[in-house]
Amino acid sequence: MAVERTVPGGADRIDTTVAHPARRYNYWLGGKDNFQADRESGDAIAAAFPGVRLGAVENRRFLRRAVTHLVRDAGIDQFLDVGTGIPSADNTHEVAQAVDASTRVVYVDNDPIVLAHARALLNSASEGATAYLDADLRDPEGILAHPDLRATLDLSRPVALMLVAVLHFVRDDEDPYGLVRRLVDALPSGSYLVMSHVTADYFPPEQARAARGSQSFGPHGVMAFRTREEFTRFFDGLEILDPGVVSVAEWRSGDEPGVRPTAAEAGIHCAVARKP
Template identity: 60%
Template sequence: MAEHVTPPGIDIGTMHPARRYDYLLGGKDNFEADRASAETLLKFFPATRINALENRRFLRRAVTFLAREAGLRQFLDIGSGLPTAPNVHEVAQGIAPQSRVVYVDNDPIVLVHARALLTSTAEGATAYVDADLRDPARILTHPDLLGTLDLTRPVGLMLVAVMHFFPDALKPYEIVDRLVRAMPSGSYLAMSHGTFDYLTPAKRAELDALLARSGEPAAPRGRAEFARFLDGLELCEPGIVPVSEWRADDEPEPRPDPAEAAVYGAVARIP
């Protein structure tokens, strides 16, 4: 990768999911630890790159649905990761230039790139909040969020490929519930989450052992566990499905099978 100055606060010797995801998507803002982790995953699960690409396509289609069909003009993307086209604001503002988007992440390199690259249309706005999802109160009360979004009007809450880094000990259901309850009626939650449901028992055992050795705080969940995040919400069609199948009629064929995508996706209205 090209040489660049490492911003303060970055531990380049430890893998970070945002930078590993960047590598899997073909980006350049990653370090050796991130690339090594990705290559190890690819060795045990060759479809990892397909998994990342399909998740990104789900994000694009979900934002398109929320902006075009649901009519949302505000988006809160938590765990956004490194800017990778198309970003939420690019999709939303391509449909409605007045759309306003707040990104949230806790990696210093994401902060540097977000501030440099996430430029808005003149009619809309984008902002970046440097905060940790484990502290939803800080996110919801951050002045940059409150100065960009009007939390009395519907918001598209995006939790894409982030909650599977939250084992139960970190209280992921409580975190999501806190965020959902802060959104006004008519808002939507768009969410994706890694799963082992479609893998063979042997492959599941391999990946479980890999995660245990790495010490990575990963928590792939089954369909019922994923559905718990959406309790009390109104699921949009087609409900909970692999991300490769969520409103993917216009995507090129052949589509990946569920075992290759290995991620559930859903969009639900907050009543």
């Protein structure tokens, strides 16, 4: 059973009776930093979409491969990871600093429980740096102006913007494309955008229409199932790396052990793109 915790300094913002995407994702990955509401919500979603746990695992593997490529092959040593989630295996800074210990990473999340766990569990290599911002993707100006971001990252040099499994929590009426564009516009040429996003493209037609139309799991939280075409729009003006817009199970996964799941089983689109 997961241990229910309180976090000094942020407890007034923590409602353990309402499911939160970060804690629910932690539950799907087999973590213990979640509450009863998160587990019930996670189970309800998994009952409707049985591949969700597999998708969560494959999404984390995609993050590991993308970060490794950017540090090892593209020379990126700065990352802005928005929608961090509760720490689990292969966090962005762990993957990056295993290749280049001097890598600097800024994590952003709007859940005080996520930030409390991050500060307690995520230790940067001494050569690099890691910062944690209490901020929201829906407020890109607040992220970009945060003094801890400016103290950690040099925005005159290329940065990898990580938006991994977070944009599907932003509704169409919240201007998701504008939010991404504002963050990308603030980064210099040679920066990268790494994104993944759930999709209903592989659902049966009736189920896909219902999912795309509702942009919600009712009491279980918002989830916008965007199509491949809608997802690809986030990369307008950027140079998408090979193999293009594909499943998280397929992106440069040739060295992954075992039998690989299909795109339909994973149910998540992804891509990595460079800002010219």
